Amino acid sequence: MKIATREEWQAAHDALRQQEEELYRREGELDRRRRELPWVPVEKEYRFETEDGPRTLADLFDGRSQLLIYHLMFGESFARGACPGCTSLADHFDAGVIHLEHRDVTLIAISRAPIDRLRAYRQRMGWRFRWVSSHGSDFNREFGFASTREELMGNPEIRAMVEQPGAFMREWSESTGSDIADGMREEPGWNVFAMRDGVVHHTYTRRTPGGPLLSAYYQQLLTLTPRPGDFPLRRRDEY
Numbered sequence: 001m002k003i004a005t006r007e008e009w010q011a012a013h014d015a016l017r018q019q020e021e022e023l024y025r026r027e028g029e030l031d032r033r034r035r036e037l038p039w040v041p042v043e044k045e046y047r048f049e050t051e052d053g054p055r056t057l058a059d060l061f062d063g064r065s066q067l068l069i070y071h072l073m074f075g076e077s078f079a080r081g082a083c084p085g086c087t088s089l090a091d092h093f094d095a096g097v098i099h100l101e102h103r104d105v106t107l108i109a110i111s112r113a114p115i116d117r118l119r120a121y122r123q124r125m126g127w128r129f130r131w132v133s134s135h136g137s138d139f140n141r142e143f144g145f146a147s148t149r150e151e152l153m154g155n156p157e158i159r160a161m162v163e164q165p166g167a168f169m170r171e172w173s174e175s176t177g178s179d180i181a182d183g184m185r186e187e188p189g190w191n192v193f194a195m196r197d198g199v200v201h202h203t204y205t206r207r208t209p210g211g212p213l214l215s216a217y218y219q220q221l222l223t224l225t226p227r228p229g230d231f232p233l234r235r236r237d238e239y
Contacts, residue, residue, distance in 0.1 A: 001226070034204060037203060037204060039194060039196075039201035039202070039203050040201060040202045040203075041199050041200070041201055042057060042193070042199075042200040042201065042202055044142075045057070046134075046137055046138075046139045047137060048060065048110070048132040048133060048134055048137065048139070049114065049115040049132065049133040049134075049135055050115065050130070050132045050133075051115065051119060055132065057139075057193070057200055058195070058198075058200050060106065060108055060130075060132065061106055061193075061195050061200075062106045062130075064101070064104050064105060064106045064195075065104050065194060065195045065196070066104055066105045066106070066192070066193070066194050066195070067105075067106050067108070067192070067193040067194070067195070067200075068100065068105055068106065068107045068108075068190065068192055069107075069108055069109070069110050069190065069191045069192070069193070070086075070089070070090070070093065070107070070108075070109045070110070070188075070189075070190055071109075071110055071111070071140060071145040071186075071187065071188055071189050071190070071191065072086045072087075072090060072109040072110070072111045072131070072188065073085075073086045073111070073176075073183070073186040073187070073188050074086070074111035074112070074113045074117070074118065074121065074186070075111070075112050075113060075146075075178065075182065075183065075185060075186040076112060076113055076114075076135070077177075077178040077179060077182040077183060078113060078176045078177060078178045078183065079176075079177030079178065080175060080176055080177030080178075081121055081124075081175075081176065081177070081235070082111065082113075082121055082176070083172070083175075083176060083183075083186075083188065084172070084175050084176075084234060084235050084238075085188070086188050087125065087235050087236075088235075088236075089188075090109060090125070090127060090129070091125070091127075091236060093107060093129070094127045094128055094129050097128060097129045106130075107129060108129060108130040108131065108132060109129060109130075109131045109132075110131075110132055110133070110134050110139070110140065111131070111133060111134070111186075112133070112134050112135055112140055112146060112186065113133060113135065114133055114135045115132070115133040115135070118131045118132075118133055119131075124237070125235070125236070125237075140186075143191050143202070143205070144187070144189075144191075144205055144207065145186070145187045145188075145189055145191070145207075146185060146186060146187065147185050147187075148185070149181055149182065149185060152181060152184055152185055153181065158184065161180070161184075162180050162181045162184070165180055187207065187208065188208060189205065189206050189207040189208060190204070190205065190206040191204070191205050192204040192205070
């Protein structure tokens with residue numbers, strides 16, 4: 001920490017601001033390129049468990065033309081609940097659902113745990129967004145957010161993390177109630193789909209690291225503060 005005069009602070013702030021504005025311009029260009037990505041028709045019919053019964057991917061659009069899916073880490077092996085980091089992010093996007101719906105976008109979460117466990121956790125957290133289960137489906141795996149244990153352990157970096165976990169991973173494992181290797185078979189991130197002429201198209205995927213799309217409050221709010229601290233693995237009812 002450095003203590004400065006107002007003039008010294010202003011000079012340093014102005015220099016930083018120039019770099020921030022360049023980053024904003026770059027992000028705007030990336031946004032444009034993202035919107036111009038080609039669309040890929042989804043030919044396979046996936047089915048999901050919902051609180052209203054079985055639904056197809058097309059059904060999940062709920063009458064809108066765009067579908068934004070968050071792959072929320074809650075696998076079959078998660079005995080104590082969903083990933084705390086995913087839970088924190090869901091707290092934030094839950095409030096934005098109504099705004100998205102009025103812009104022709106349906107936002108939902110998908111996890112591989114059975115629907116009854118998702119329903120109980122959703123009630124615990126007080127969420128309003130729709131949360132569906134891909135239990136028994138290949139959807140998560142085929143769209144890049146689930147792997148087999150063999151695939152996972154075939155990655156030397158992941159294998160080292162599993163075999164010699166640090167404090168972060170040990171805390172995460174304890175919080176979810178999942179063995180680290182089984183838990184890491186799930187991956188957080190976003191998939192985006194669009195409907196045209198009755199055909200579902202895949203338009204975009206965002207995996208980790210993903211900045212504010214994966215950790216909204218940490219990336220967009222805490223980074224504005226001088227001492228953001230460590231990333232807390234806590235659900236809002238555990239503070």
